[in-house]
Amino acid sequence: xxxxxxxxxxxxxxxxxxxxxxxxxxxxxxxxxxxxxxxxxxxxxxxxxxxxxxxxxxxxxxxxxxxxxxxxxxxxxxxxxxxxxxxxxxxxxxxxxxxxxxxxxxxxxxxxxxxxxxxxxxxxxxxxxxxxxxxxxxxxxxxxxxxxxxxxxxxxxxxxxxxxxxxxxxxxxxxxxxxxxxxxxxxxxxxxxxxxxxxxxxxxxxxxxxxxxxxxxxxxxxxxxxxxxxxxxxxxxxxxxxxxxxxxxxxxxxxxxxxxxxxxxxxxxxxxxxxxxxxxxxxxxxxxxxxxxxxxxxxxxxxxxxxxxxxxxxxxxxxxxxxxxxxxxxxxxxxxxxxxxxxxxxxxxxxxxxxxxxxxxxxxxxxxxxxxxxxxxxxxxxxxxxxxxxxxxxxxxxxxxxxxxxxxxxxxxxxxxxxxxxxxxxxxxxxxxxxxxxxxxxxxxxxxxxxxxxxxxxxxxxxxxxxxxxxxxxxxxxxxxxxx
Amino acid sequence: xxxxxxxxxxxxxxxxxxxxxxxxxxxxxxxxxxxxxxxxxxxxxxxxxxxxxxxxxxxxxxxxxxxxxxxxxxxxxxxxxxxxxxxxxxxxxxxxxxxxxxxxxxxxxxxxxxxxxxxxxxxxxxxxxxxxxxxxxxxxxx
Numbered sequence: 001x002x003x004x005x006x007x008x009x010x011x012x013x014x015x016x017x018x019x020x021x022x023x024x025x026x027x028x029x030x031x032x033x034x035x036x037x038x039x040x041x042x043x044x045x046x047x048x049x050x051x052x053x054x055x056x057x058x059x060x061x062x063x064x065x066x067x068x069x070x071x072x073x074x075x076x077x078x079x080x081x082x083x084x085x086x087x088x089x090x091x092x093x094x095x096x097x098x099x100x101x102x103x104x105x106x107x108x109x110x111x112x113x114x115x116x117x118x119x120x121x122x123x124x125x126x127x128x129x130x131x132x133x134x135x136x137x138x139x140x141x142x143x144x145x146x147x148x149x150x151x152x153x154x155x156x157x158x159x160x161x162x163x164x165x166x167x168x169x170x171x172x173x174x175x176x177x178x179x180x181x182x183x184x185x186x187x188x189x190x191x192x193x194x195x196x197x198x199x200x201x202x203x204x205x206x207x208x209x210x211x212x213x214x215x216x217x218x219x220x221x222x223x224x225x226x227x228x229x230x231x232x233x234x235x236x237x238x239x240x241x242x243x244x245x246x247x248x249x250x251x252x253x254x255x256x257x258x259x260x261x262x263x264x265x266x267x268x269x270x271x272x273x274x275x276x277x278x279x280x281x282x283x284x285x286x287x288x289x290x291x292x293x294x295x296x297x298x299x300x301x302x303x304x305x306x307x308x309x310x311x312x313x314x315x316x317x318x319x320x321x322x323x324x325x326x327x328x329x330x331x332x333x334x335x336x337x338x339x340x341x342x343x344x345x346x347x348x349x350x351x352x353x354x355x356x357x358x359x360x361x362x363x364x365x366x367x368x369x370x371x372x373x374x375x376x377x378x379x380x381x382x383x384x385x386x387x388x389x390x391x392x393x394x395x396x397x398x399x400x401x402x403x404x405x406x407x408x409x410x411x412x413x414x415x416x417x418x419x420x421x422x423x424x425x426x427x428x429x430x431x432x433x434x435x436x437x438x439x440x441x442x443x444x445x446x447x448x449x450x451x452x453x454x455x456x457x458x459x460x461x462x463x464x465x466x467x468x469x470x471x472x473x474x475x476x477x478x479x480x481x482x483x484x
Numbered sequence: 485x486x487x488x489x490x491x492x493x494x495x496x497x498x499x500x501x502x503x504x505x506x507x508x509x510x511x512x513x514x515x516x517x518x519x520x521x522x523x524x525x526x527x528x529x530x531x532x533x534x535x536x537x538x539x540x541x542x543x544x545x546x547x548x549x550x551x552x553x554x555x556x557x558x559x560x561x562x563x564x565x566x567x568x569x570x571x572x573x574x575x576x577x578x579x580x581x582x583x584x585x586x587x588x589x590x591x592x593x594x595x596x597x598x599x600x601x602x603x604x605x606x607x608x609x610x611x612x613x614x615x616x617x618x619x620x621x622x623x624x625x626x
Contacts, residue, residue: 193563204600243562270606414496
């Protein structure tokens, strides 16, 4: 047992740190970190933010933090917390501005050597076909508001119904690509205005499409179970609900700040504004948030179709022939009704995951049929130079973290520090030397996103694997990346 | 060059980007915040000045007013492709800001987007008087 003077943290084992209930906390916190990762966060505000989440009414179990935790707005990034649907709250601070920012992985029947001469061509074509950048707009898809509301109500199902992908895709998306409690009428006109031209666009910042290959398999049986093999070409898509989601979050922060006053909640941070799950404000936020989440599911589905079309253009073969199938699509920023065992009893809770991934084990009813024996695939992107990981969910995650695990590497440098570090370097050329072709909408984004600006995702993945809240299956290396 | 007063100061932590502005009056600090925000987001090429429009933004308190005011420009940019090249605060009451804004259509050829801002946050938000001047500190979700 070791006490860390900071926040009275108590080490439970090599990867678990208990943040004991203190002050106005209603429950303990639990941090999944090793010493190295703890060093990164002990001086930012993220541990205080774990404590702040524990202030919220109706929290069930502990306030949790995944190993990629860092300072966020309201909840820390990497924060997970569940709330009682009758006595608890829902908070936009537990989801974030980029509602249902998430990742999907496509596999193929191609191997690395078959595409290596076409990488530059692939990257240029992807960049041409997928609108990217800050205010990226989709010129080929004009949605009126009535149609946009259908997207918000039905998510990826809308996309498939309109010819973007197949029924089989829907089976390989968290919640089958649609939160059915969405209500587009809860979404403001302003949010609709912002979303209208952005369906099928990548956006900016850390969003990307990456062509890569499986360079290491950790468990042959699991890899086989999710259709992965060494040398195989893969594609990762990382984006969210764009301006529509940002506006939904902003609108509801305003609404829930008023609600927090109305319900007399004692809150340590305005970004943690919240409302009882069943209050009119809580229901309004949940209905709007689910609509934005559905927009994000549809967005990733449309981009997937653009990726398939691009491969068809470049190789002159059908996407099916190239085996471009969806492995899985996971949400990183979301609040959902889920059933979990609490004190030995199954009950419904509202799980908030802010920069965290659902990681359900084999045989869980919410895991698609294809993965009943392996567990749900968990996709952890790293920075654009190094590698990404495929993991699966575990029983231990279900027991300890409401079936949640990490979501990515997390930044190590501020954007300014990254710019300073990149000074005098030709980022594109250096990445090319490492075997990664990169094209970005803005030079600034490329520089801010240099690999050195991020923690090594392997450090994060090692902790979740060793702590047992996910299991390593395969490692992917990038070959070509388009950045927003 | 040395005579040009600094408009704002960037405050950065690992995952956060924020800025601090100052002014002699409440109006001035709002105006500086808007100008800093534009500077962080866009580089706008030269063009002819057009007629300003009047913007009115409401909020429950000073912090909310400031957040809503800046968010207005994110909305105009995302939804209408408009950037703001000039701003003049007309009045600030307890629950409303009124400003004259010079808006232009973003032009792919001459303008540049510098930073993708998702939202203006309440994280460590501060606006208030310090000694004789007004200060505002704002963090952005990138």
